[in-house]
Amino acid sequence: MNLGIKGKNALVTGGSHGIGLSTASALAEEGCNVALCSRGKERLEAARGMVLSKGTQCLAIQADVLVPEDIDRVVEKVIGEWGYIDILINNAGGGGRWGSDDILETPEKVWTEVYDKNVFAAVRFTVKILPYMKQRNWGRVITISSIHGKQAGGRPWFNLAKCAETVLMKNLSMKPEFIRHGITFNSIAPGRIMIPDTGWCQEQEANPIEFQKMIDRELPLGRLGTPEEVASVVVFACSQNASLLNGASIVVDGGECRVF
Numbered sequence: 249m250n251l252g253i254k255g256k257n258a259l260v261t262g263g264s265h266g267i268g269l270s271t272a273s274a275l276a277e278e279g280c281n282v283a284l285c286s287r288g289k290e291r292l293e294a295a296r297g298m299v300l301s302k303g304t305q306c307l308a309i310q311a312d313v314l315v316p317e318d319i320d321r322v323v324e325k326v327i328g329e330w331g332y333i334d335i336l337i338n339n340a341g342g343g344g345r346w347g348s349d350d351i352l353e354t355p356e357k358v359w360t361e362v363y364d365k366n367v368f369a370a371v372r373f374t375v376k377i378l379p380y381m382k383q384r385n386w387g388r389v390i391t392i393s394s395i396h397g398k399q400a401g402g403r404p405w406f407n408l409a410k411c412a413e414t415v416l417m418k419n420l421s422m423k424p425e426f427i428r429h430g431i432t433f434n435s436i437a438p439g440r441i442m443i444p445d446t447g448w449c450q451e452q453e454a455n456p457i458e459f460q461k462m463i464d465r466e467l468p469l470g471r472l473g474t475p476e477e478v479a480s481v482v483v484f485a486c487s488q489n490a491s492l493l494n495g496a497s498i499v500v501d502g503g504e505c506r507v508f
């Protein structure tokens with residue numbers, strides 16, 4: 249299928265690892281130029297090399313999405329170099345393991361930082377980039393939420409932030425001032441995704457028997473998802489073919505979520 253996005257300019261926040269990296273790779277394979285931002289220089293440079301190897305342009309910008317000035321700087325850099333951004337992937341986020349299971353002992357800072365990292369980063373990037381999409385009468389804004397943006401569960405600060413991300417995309421999807429300029433807003437809601445060197449991987453290594461029991465009990469597919477499986481849905485949602493997809497929250501979880 250020709251997805252019709254060759255030559256588009258994309259920005260993937262948190263694009264140096266996991267779902268963001270797989271999304272950057274899949275967008276580059278479709279011929280998009282890809283800008284990435286994240287904090288760690290080494291992984292960012294490796295990600296840049298990966299995008300360049302696909303034959304498209306890449307900007308790799310060191311930035312922390314918890315710092316509003318960094319977000320401004322990322323957008324200014326990409327606009328300064330390329331003039332416009334067609335596709336925004338609000339991927340940087342997380343915080344599902346921040347704090348502790350003891351909610352009463354978890355400081356308020358955890359609640360605010362998880363909200364800032366997921367929701368306010370997405371708000372700031374989206375608001376800054378929308379005028380450029382409007383000028384070009386085309387745009388795709390995708391936010392990587394979670395099945396905990398659809399159903400209750402997990403630590404409450406994460407559940408709260410992911411629900412807010414889902415609502416943010418839905419709310420914007422109902423605004424004619426954007427939609428009638430060819431801009432769509434959707435969220436992608438992954439279930440448990442196995443990513444090297446991150447939480448699920450560490451849990452599996454620490455306690456393989458309990459981890460397998462969790463899989464047998466909670467994951468109909470009998471395994472966690474992969475970042476590539478999420479990225480392929482993200483890229484379709486970015487495509488020309490997805491022009492009627494707007495305001496959706498697409499679950500990509502192998503059947504894990506209880507909501508229908």
Ligand SMILES: NC(=O)c1ccc[n+]([C@@H]2O[C@H](COP(=O)([O-])OP(=O)(O)OC[C@H]3O[C@@H](n4cnc5c(N)ncnc54)[C@H](OP(=O)(O)O)[C@@H]3O)[C@@H](O)[C@H]2O)c1
Pocket residue numbers: 261262263264265266267268285286287288289291311312313314339340341342343365392393394395437438439440441442443446448475
């Ligand atoms: N993995 C799952 O099971 C799962 C399930 C549902 C939803 N999600 C969501 O999917 C998204 C990506 O998660 P992931 O599991 O792919 O994460 P990951 O593998 O840990 O990658 C996170 C990426 O974001 C960057 N990042 C982290 N904090 C940042 C910050 N403050 N500023 C800028 N960049 C930052 C990281 O690079 P640096 O650390 O170098 O900055 C890295 O590139 C998140 O929104 C997460 O909530 C994940």
